[in-house]
Amino acid sequence: NENGEVDAAPESNESEYLSPVTVGGQSLNLDFDTGSADFWMFSSSMPLSQSQGHSTFNASKSSTWSVYKGASWEISYGDGSSASGTVGFDTVDIGGATVTSQAVELATGVSGSFTSDVNNDGLVGLGFSSINTIQPQQQKTFFENIMDDLEQPVFTADLEDNATGSYNFGTIDPSEYTGDIHFTAVDKSNGFWEFASDTYTVGGNKSQCQTCSPAIADTGTSLVLVDDDVAAAYYGQVSSAVYDSSQGGYTYNCTESLPTFGIAIGSDYTATLQGADITFAQIDSQTCFGGIQGNSGGGIQIMGDILLKQFFAVFDGGNETFGVAEK
Numbered sequence: 074n075e076n077g078e079v080d081a082a083p084e085s086n087e088s089e090y091l092s093p094v095t096v097g098g099q100s101l102n103l104d105f106d107t108g109s110a111d112f113w114m115f116s117s118s119m120p121l122s123q124s125q126g127h128s129t130f131n132a133s134k135s136s137t138w139s140v141y142k143g144a145s146w147e148i149s150y151g152d153g154s155s156a157s158g159t160v161g162f163d164t165v166d167i168g169g170a171t172v173t174s175q176a177v178e179l180a181t182g183v184s185g186s187f188t189s190d191v192n193n194d195g196l197v198g199l200g201f202s203s204i205n206t207i208q209p210q211q212q213k214t215f216f217e218n219i220m221d222d223l224e225q226p227v228f229t230a231d232l233e234d235n236a237t238g239s240y241n242f243g244t245i246d247p248s249e250y251t252g253d254i255h256f257t258a259v260d261k262s263n264g265f266w267e268f269a270s271d272t273y274t275v276g277g278n279k280s281q282c283q284t285c286s287p288a289i290a291d292t293g294t295s296l297v298l299v300d301d302d303v304a305a306a307y308y309g310q311v312s313s314a315v316y317d318s319s320q321g322g323y324t325y326n327c328t329e330s331l332p333t334f335g336i337a338i339g340s341d342y343t344a345t346l347q348g349a350d351i352t353f354a355q356i357d358s359q360t361c362f363g364g365i366q367g368n369s370g371g372g373i374q375i376m377g378d379i380l381l382k383q384f385f386a387v388f389d390g391g392n393e394t395f396g397v398a399e400k
């Protein structure tokens with residue numbers, strides 16, 4: 074089999090997790106992203122003004138690279154960032170799991186937030202290839218390419234709070250979790266690991282959702298973005314909380330003890346966050362920015378790293394389910 078395991082190292086402000094990937098013999102630190110399906114890297118054919126500080130992939134130095142003539146890609150993410158460029162095929166090794174002809178996208182241009190995020194050399198899309206942006210023909214993700222060669226058609230994410238975790242391809246390591254894994258069916262029709270989430274809890278009190286947007290498990294998003302009525306209900310229980318449009322979200326006094334927040338993962342499990350695990354950042358001597366925020370009516374609820382790092386997550390491409398376990 075082709076199993077593989079790599080570290081997932083949190084970036085300084087825990088806004089993302091980076092993992093070492095070898096492409097055509099060159100190693101870069103990439104952001105594994107279950108919320109998108111493009112595998113792209115900073116490349117030597119970018120303006121230096123944009124790649125300054127990043128590791129870049131140099132196709133001319135790879136003996137196994139082949140160009141996908143006439144192909145291109147262009148992607149934009151939920152936070153407004155974007156990237157675009159050219160396409161080829163190369164050998165990709167992630168902790169021993171190897172795909173010999175992975176479609177690899179080379180950036181010729183990226184937006185400012187990618188340039189300034191100097192530890193991030195690109196993304197490994199682990200969503201479904203129906204949202205891959207390569208033209209004229211969409212290409213499969215690393216996981217789709219390797220899935221049938223794995224011991225089990227799964228990958229797992231053990232993201233940690235202020236510590237290095239791991240991504241595992243092909244096995245569910247029992248040492249990485251406790252108790253049961255609570256699975257729910259995934260609807261992949263929008264290209265995401267998407268599932269229903271119809272209830273939530275604040276301070277242990279359960280509420281039925283109003284908007285009830287489906288949720289996605291997104292390792293590439295830092296925060297938990299819930300329907301706006303859910304965010305309002307949560308921060309309504311935090312006495313100093315205000316919606317600060319200059320910060321782009323709810324802030325509160327860092328001295329507050331926050332209530333727990335629970336979100337349904339399918340119909341029979343609620344993933345509960347402790348109040349102490351909900352703050353995302355301290356923005357000044359007294360003010361904190363919440364890790365739970367509204368989705369601005371976006372129509373999907375995004376379960377990002379603030380939640381995922383408190384659990385062991387299983388992405389099962391065989392029976393198309395998503396599961397979480399405590400750890």
Ligand SMILES: CN(C)c1ccc(C(=O)NN)cc1
Pocket residue numbers: 089104106107108109150151152154186187190193291292293294
């Ligand atoms: C600017 N960077 C590093 C980003 C990385 C990932 C994403 C994202 O929405 N992933 N689902 C956005 C931006």
